[in-house]
Amino acid sequence: MKVICVNGNSLTLEDLVKVSRENYKVELAKEAIERVSKSREAVDEFVEEGKVIYGITTGFGKFSDVLISKDQTKELQRNLIVSDCCGVGKPYSEEIVRAAMLLRVNALAKGFSGIRLSTLNVLIKMLNKGVHPVVPEKGSVGASGDLCPLAHIVLVMLGEGEAFYQGKRMKGFEAMKDAGIETVELIAKEGLALINGTCVLTAVGALAAYDAKMVAKLSDISAAMTVEALNGIVDAYDKRVHEVRPHEGQINCAQNMLNLLAGSKSTTRQGEIRVQDAYTLRCIPQIHGASRDAIDYVIKKVTIELNSATDNPLIFSEDKEVISGGNFHGQPMALVFDFLSIAIAELANVAERRIERLVNPALSRLPAFLVKNGGLNDGLMIPQYVAAALVSENKVLAHPACVDSIPTCANQEDHVSMGSISARQSREILNNVMHVLGIELMTAAQAIEFGAKEKLGKGTKVAYAKVREYVEPVENDRVFHIDMHECYKLVASHELVKAVEEEIGELK
Template identity: 55%
Template sequence: MGHSEVIVLDGHSLSIEDIVKVARHNAKVELAPEALEAVERASDLVHEWASGNDVIYGINTGFGDLATVPISRKDRRQLQENLLKSHACGVGEPFDEETVRAIMLLRINTLIKGHSGIKIATLQRLTDYLNMGIHPMIPSQGSVGSSGDLCPLSHLAITLLGIGEVFYKGRRQPAQRLFRKLGMSPLNLEAKEGLALNNGTTVMTAIAALALYDGVNTLKMADIAAALSLEALHGVPFAFDERTHALRPYRGQMTVASNIRRLIAGSQIIEKFKSERVQDAYSLRCMPQVHGASRDALDYVWDKVSIEINAVTDNPLIFVDDRVAISGGNFHGQPIALAMDFFGIAMAEIANISERRVARLVDSSLSGLPPFLIQESGLNSGFMIPQYAAASIVSENKVLAHPSSVDSIPTSANQEDHVSMGTYGARKGRTILNNARKVLAIELLSAAQALDFSILLKPGAGTKAAHHMIRKAVPFLKYDDYLYPLIRRVQELMDRSEILHAVEEAIGPLD
């Protein structure tokens, strides 16, 4: 899918939404001319240093525990190539195309700030990759998240030398072969360039940015699913009263309560049954508190990721005006590691409470609805087993939600003796998110079926729009049917944002 918009990279103004445009919708990328001046000045200074004898890490020394080993002038270009060859040792399945595009975009954006010593030609080649749709093959496993994402970023960088593999137009092939086909020449990296390309938090941040964008939309879907379940279970509206939430004014909590009120506005079902009890079970009554806390968690993560995507995270950093290279630790992934562990926990809780609502929907002793939401239960099992599937997924999430950032393992002969594990934290955060979306699809399917038993009463404005959209894809089940494709269809509606768009058309944008 093409995208006409051009994202101009200057190292300071990239947004999470921009990342989605480039990674997912193939928006083109340009380098800001004013930023290139800083890149050139830093590159010139590195060239000057590489010709001299001052000891500067990564320019005329080895790496990691080998930082004390001097590298002679004649070997300094070979040092950069050796760095990438030896560090490109990832394992596991390759990252998907959109993740690789996000990784390339973030690498360009950090390098263009002019503190890394990269040549403009090297940056331009990465930009060409994005605009031409050339995607390096980057294995998904192998990073400890400090010194940054050395291993996966080396797989990105080594293709610039014509080594390794790339995907182009859906085909995996050696980079060298594609270069020949397209009339491109491999690059020769100068001093510091290999280290500039492979050192930093780019991979974990790219995964985090895409997962976070989807997570925010998933939280809106969670409110829609919850409102459908509330109506289907003939829940009462009192827990969503604005006055209650004003006394505990968390932004997320107040937002969810407002969303639920708007979704069920005008509901004859809620109106008819609201005098039957004063309060519901926690999975209904505490939706603002639980969904809201996850929203507040994602606000925290959004703030951290927004900083990181415009940060310089390689080492050493070059300060041209002061003519110094300073060795530091900006490559350490701890800020993203903690944030993505929090993200995973927040999304796991969305799945947990959703599964509890599904369990209530299928339990006739709690719901007052036909057992397992089907007529002639016994002969028909109805929606009994989708709840099992949801339960299995939330159980998986509980294991995955164990934080990876509390683990560390020393590397590089104990020179690098505390690492973040942030890349795995981001990867499993994304897995938890995808699992949560599956549970929500099961809730949406089950709640739509349950709502049909109140067919003579009109639902709320928002829930009616959601129900109508689900029914366009999935029929009401009178008898047992093959459920797998029905769950898939609801997932696809979510993936295309069709339910969300239908709801927002009916009641205005959800917060």
């Protein structure tokens, strides 16, 4: 059985992917169990002593000055969950819900939240048995944590709400019963511990960042195929050029281009056909490299967040102290996911311009729209339109969400991050980018039919062959939507990157 052992401190992005997409099981490390138990003991002491502590013996938000009696603590926690279930929009995918559940488990495992071990184990059982709450995408402002979406997860723990189980959408209590998982009755601090954190927005953005890393590699591959078709000049990728401006992403991308094009008889040297290429070919390392560096930065920040305690208040059991802070605030993730959106949008921007160079006879020696009998056939005219539409949409989506803030909770929460919007936008942009790269692969492969087919480099030869497993060359007009969808599937599967790396080694 494939298992990820969770201790609150060492979860990796790869672990997140294994649990969310490959259904790895989850178990708590021994030291995490001890920390969780000590934290809960501290909370029980505070309740018995009648201490005034936010969210334990008081109301929430603007109601933090309202004292709650000991016999009302269960009702307080239940009311928090049901009143916060206000999400709208379509449900998050099961992989995102699983990722969010894992992140909440890992945050609670740090032992600063005061949850009972038995309650935490219910959440773990739901993950391991595949009970996935129905969580609407919209409704979080990314401060006070992802209150709304996380409440929808907890609602199923109470035997309410809805969940997906074994491919069916059903009532929460039915899913829990069918899976053989006991429901819970929350006691002091537990509701707040479960929903006061950045786990949903981080889950969405973290998976996008993971995929962006692969998409950056794929961008180099699709660009290299375009360079082949346009007899691109390889001097611009010479390592000496990049060593005197030593940005890591730029250096790595230039090396990737040289490795992909190694042995090509279609590429040229400066002065053979022309002195310089247009920027979309010549500046591939600088453009792709900048996005690569941004993606790496995002992943570093995400890895910190994966292993952070993001609720409030925090229980420091060793010191018998409770501190109200602001770790629930999503700004650290909102900023980086907005950055991620810009970085990956640029990969599509430059890819669309390369597509234009391939289909425009004024910019190449290739036939118009890469088809014989042009006029009778439109060829790949409209796929470029689609790429342009997606790139334009990305420019709208890449507007930073975190620069906006609307105060909530009667102005008690007077600055919010809107980080959940940042994360969702990065995911949507990434999907558009994958479509654009699919179109470039299809277009470049068609362009290669006109003279470069037998002259390809070591990496581009593999890439061309893989594309041809999905789409045939274009002789006459057909329903290109089908071809475009096939190339999107090739991009999304990561199969192309794996095939190329098997031939030339790992792309940097």
